[in-house]
Amino acid sequence: MGIRTGSEVLASFRDDREIWIDGERVKDVTTDPRFRGAAQAMADLYDMQHEPELVERMTFVSPKTDDNVSLSYIEPKSIADLERRRVMVKTWMDATCGMFGRSPDFMNIHVTGFASAASEFAKGGDAYGRNIRGYYEHARENDVSMTHTLVNPQVDRSVPVHEQSKDLAAKIVKETDSGVVIRGARMVATLAAYANDLMVMPSNYLQNEEAAKPYAFGFNVPVNTKGLKIVCRPTAVHLNPASEMDYPLSSRFDETDSMIIFDDVLVPWERVFIYRNVEMCNGLYHRTQAMNQIMHQFCTKNLAKAEFMMGLAFALVRTTKIDVHQHVQGMLSELINFTEFVRACIRAAEADAKPTPFGTVAPDAMPLWTVRMMFPKMFVRMCEIVQLMGAGGLVGVPSYAEMKGDLQADVEKYFQAANADSASRIKLFRLAYDAAVSSFSGRQQLYERFYTGDPVRLAGQHYNFYAKDAYIDRIWGMLDNLEARLDAATAQAAPA
Secondary structure: OOOOOHHHHHHHOOOOOEEEEOOEEOOOOOOOOOOHHHHHHHHHHHHHOOOOOOHHHHEEEOOOOOOEEEHHHOOOOOHHHHHHHHHHHHHHHHHOOOOOOOOOHHHHHHHHHHHHOHHHHHHHOHHHHHHHHHHHHHHHHHOOOEEEEOEOOOOOOOOOHHHOOOOOEOEEEEEOOOEEEEEEEEEOOOOHHHOOEEEEOOOOOOOOOHHHHHHOEEEEEEOOOOOEEEEEOOOOOOOOOOOHHHOOOHHHHOOOOEEEEEEEEEEEHHHEEEEOOHHHHOOHHHHHOHHHHHHHHHHHHHHHHHHHHHHHHHHHHHHHOHHHOHHHHHHHHHHHHHHHHHHHHHHHHHHOOEEOOOOOEEOOHHHHHHHHHHHHHHHHHHHHHHHHHHOOHHHHOOOHHHHHOOOHHHHHHHOOEOOEOHHHHHHHHHHHHHHHOOHHHHHHHHHHHHOOOOHHHHHHHHHHHOOOHHHHHHHHHHHHHHHHHHHHHHHHHOOO
8 A cells, every 4th residue: 555645645534533622522633613724734734655755755655565654754874875765754843843743753763663573572472462463564565644642531640550549540450362452541642533553652650560550561452443532632723713814824734632441342463562560561662772763753843843843933023123132143043042952862862873772773862862951942942932023913913804994904014024014914913823822832841851751750860861871980080180290290299
């Protein structure tokens, strides 16, 4: 089959999946006003793979068939492969301003990283290694759109999941000849409304106790599986806006986040990758080196996002000519620094890529970890700078619909700026409002803070992973050398 078209992707969403929002079940995400903008954005991404000038950049020939498949599924064997994959990811991310963080390439690279390390899964049983490899090939050859859910519901975060009095987290409740039965819930499944399949993998550390084993699993199921319910948060889309130009980001890129409820969902054995195996769950991303590949993807997303916010600020300040002021230039310099910092870290990770035990090449982790830890703070500051650059103009511009209303003449006269006519200024400032002020922006800022994990725990992991001994030895070596030189000088100066 190979790469799908946008129309094929939209058709695949009409599969009777059970999606709930605002107290009602959604009949069709491709037509519901709360979902159709993002559904179309997904379709546009898939269509890009078929554009003649982009085919080579976006795809490669399947090793199994002669079909073109998404380059996000490539198993990198060289630095050149990493660079080629990064260009593909960046092309999609530029098309969405970096605001569609869970676009399909994220999970494609995710699953590919696991499949390359199928031998690690096989340590729990040969079948599990075959299963993850088989699913990867299925997803690659059918251009599957995936999402995932990793985190247990926030119930009692003071104790491990298997000790919580309210037993709400997804767990294994039964084993049958056909598969395993899952009951409970997981959060936060971003993009679930626009996915074909759901990947359910471990994230939280599990204590190696018998009581924790029902929570120790990994599997994949179609989102329309019987008993699987998707409960979405309220939309960030502004319904019935006077003009589509008023909310150019939120109208297209609200990925939607959701809770997944498993109401005795049967998972076929061939879709099970980890079963009642705590040791396999803990440290899985590190052992498989899948996290290095995933970080390479989302750091590329961060670069596209930083470039977009920087370009937006540049455009804002030029319209009203405030770029002549030094304090403004100082803030714009921050945006340049953020952007070039991310770019440099990505290139460093690629340049220092290393072979894995699985026959692939992985980008160096530490430059990507640095972006992972720093970008959430950077993005919040980017939004603040855009707010400061736009100032009262961000809340002082009207709907773009006024350009065709009864006050058109007045609007054309009074909403212009030094370097922009009224139509251009209103469009630009509405974009800036959506990017830095709106509820969509608030969600983006929260997303960046937490979407790769709890920042406090991540900071601890970052510290523990970092190779510290050489730097500590340098400090002691310097002190010992200084002390030895002082002792020698003292001895030389002493009277005979």
